[in-house]
Amino acid sequence: MTDSHTSLEHYHDPADKRFAKALREGSPEAFGAFLAFDDAALHGVDKVIPRKYTELMALAVALTTQCVYCIEGHTAAAHKEGATEAEIAETVFVTAALRAGGGMAHGLMAMKMFRRSADSAAS
Numbered sequence: 001m002t003d004s005h006t007s008l009e010h011y012h013d014p015a016d017k018r019f020a021k022a023l024r025e026g027s028p029e030a031f032g033a034f035l036a037f038d039d040a041a042l043h044g045v046d047k048v049i050p051r052k053y054t055e056l057m058a059l060a061v062a063l064t065t066q067c068v069y070c071i072e073g074h075t076a077a078a079h080k081e082g083a084t085e086a087e088i089a090e091t092v093f094v095t096a097a098l099r100a101g102g103g104m105a106h107g108l109m110a111m112k113m114f115r116r117s118a119d120s121a122a123s
Helices: 014-026 028-043 051-065 068-080 085-122
Strands: none
Touching: 014 028, 028 051, 051 068, 051 085, 068 085
């Protein structure tokens, strides 16, 4: 791609993390509050869930939200906390199953709405 102002080479460029400075400068209070919240949720002194499991949960959420930066960071952090390759693989499939379950749950709603529409049309 030649025109960097109108197109992107790809969406997830690791160099994009440099824009965190712009977020921090643009909204310093919210940026600071986010960092403090993130730190408390993942590393707080009162946490009862072991760090490895926290990171596996974070990875599962990252897979669901499809945040490549979070996937990268939480996979590395889970490994650092002792997660095995098999645990990462299991986390991937638990995530996939729950994501598919959401589709099924919304499918139930679609069926209910179809029946409601059909019943309304028949009356």
